[in-house]
Amino acid sequence: SIPDELQLQILELCDMTTLAAICRTNKEWYAKASPxxxxxxxFVELSGDGAYDDGLIDQQRQFFATCSTRMDERPDFWAALAARVQSLKLTRMPGIAISYKSKAELNDSNDYIFIEIWPRDRRNIYDVIAEFKNLHTLYLFVKDWWEFSSIGESEKAVAHNLEKLTNLKVGGQINQDMMLALLSRPENxxxxxxxxxxxxPGQDNxxxxxxxxxxxQKRFTNLKxxxxxKLAELTEDTNITGARWEFDPAAEIDLLEEWADFLRHVSATL
Known part of the structure; x- marks a missing residue:
């Protein structure tokens, strides 16, 4: 008996978990909640205090696995879904390759591996993100222990497709080429x-x-x-032999000098 416009206002106040439950109620509610x-x-909203959460990481793994499966099996349906996505907020992602199996199915004892490390020659999370052509907000934090192999095609897809991105929050292990792809339109x-x-990661130095x-930097004309x-100066990680998480002095100076130069160019619009 509640008018449709009030139903939609109520739905817009629900978090993802509640909306997912509503989608499973019946076809009518699925049609209202799914968009x-x-x-x-x-996923950030679901993380609460932001603590490391194995269950939440596995939910993100399932999300990318589902997206990848839809891309292959139901491309028309997938295109309609992908066009709806305007905001994607992710918490810690332990890798970029998409895993279709849970930690239990992988029989892996490592706490941080939910998204498989190998092989790198198949679809990765950036390939899925590049499908969201109406995306205006992206939060992404990649916490991997290994260097990425070439993901040049993924970088091209991200640079070409994410034309509407205005709000970007990124952290962790993201290489220079992918950063330039994500910021291919800095004026936006x-x-x-x-x-x-x-x-x-710093296994040695x-x-x-x-x-x-x-x-x-000169193309950031609308930054508000x-x-x-910078990376926190943590002590040596005893769980991973030789891993260090401090920049050496020369690298830290290079980074801070670049930031200072960037601030000089964007300070007028902030």
Whole structure:
């Protein structure tokens, strides 16, 4: 008996878990809730205090596995779903390759492996993200332990398709070419957060910073908010032999000099 417009207002206040439950009620409620859940996919909201959550990571794994399966099996249906996505907010992603199996099915004892490390020659999360051509907000944090092999085609797809991106929050292990792909239209970016970015983990001499801003800094003409955080100076990780999470002094200076130069160019619009 509740008018349709009030029903939609109520649905828009629900989180993803509640919307997913509503979608399973019947066809009528699925038709009402599905467009909302696909327009704003928010795993960050489900993370609460932001603590590391194995279950939440596996939900994200399932999300990408489902998207990848739909791309292959029901391309027309997938195209309609992908067109709805305007905001995608992800928490920690332990890798970029898509796994179709849960941790239990992989029989893997490592806590951080939910998205398979190998093989790298198949579809990855960036290939799925590139399908969301109406995306205006993306939050992504990749926490991998290995260097990426070539993902040049993924970078091209991201650069070509994400024309409407205005709000970007990224962190973790994302290399220079992918950062440039995500920021292929810096003049559109209004809100930017760069958090603890590294090119690869520091098994020997510490991690390498991702330096990419100088080549595009003059094109940020509409930036309103900016958040930059360098890698925290943590002690050596005893669980992974030799891993270090501090920039060496020269790398840290290079990074801070690039940030200072970037701030000089964008300060007028912030």
């Amino acid at each position: 909302i859940i696909w327009s704003d996919i928010d 970016i209004q809100h930017l957060s760069l958090i603890n970015l590294i090119h690869s 510490g991690p390498n910073p991702v330096l990419f801003l100088r080549s595009i 908010t900016l958040h930059m955080s």
